[in-house]
Amino acid sequence: MAAAKSEIVYKPKYNGSMRFAMFLYPVWIALFGYFLYQALVTRSYNPEGFLAVVFGIMVFSLPFRVFRQASFDDKITVKRYLLPDLVIEYKDITSFDKMSLSTPKTGISLYMLTYDSHEEFEKIIHGLMSARKIKLKKK
Numbered sequence: 001m002a003a004a005k006s007e008i009v010y011k012p013k014y015n016g017s018m019r020f021a022m023f024l025y026p027v028w029i030a031l032f033g034y035f036l037y038q039a040l041v042t043r044s045y046n047p048e049g050f051l052a053v054v055f056g057i058m059v060f061s062l063p064f065r066v067f068r069q070a071s072f073d074d075k076i077t078v079k080r081y082l083l084p085d086l087v088i089e090y091k092d093i094t095s096f097d098k099m100s101l102s103t104p105k106t107g108i109s110l111y112m113l114t115y116d117s118h119e120e121f122e123k124i125i126h127g128l129m130s131a132r133k134i135k136l137k138k139k
Helices: 016-023 025-042 047-065 115-130
Strands: 008-010 069-072 076-079 086-088 100-102 107-109
Touching (some): 016 025, 016 047, 025 047
Antiparallel strands (some): 069 076, 076 086, 100 107
């Protein structure tokens, strides 16, 4: 009987402020639409225009900062909430620090993870480095 490949699945746990932001995401979308509408109707830059920009930044940046899970098998597959899955080859990884796991084209943001969740992710990465799957590139 052939040995089955062991796939490691990591599910991030975000701190309270990020969980609160994720909970309010539908409200941000509604407020962005409302303030954008108000700015377009008045055709002038007023507080509604400023608030449309602020809520627009929050609406469009959140999906790039959070993910549902990361699977470590032959490649790293990151399942995100509103965006398509991100596939990262081990050989493409250039750096790993407290804020992100980086490649030349993309990366995984580790910002706003709880301490325990970050330690779990770091343990997985160091295990892969020990197994020589990941070789960080020198700068």
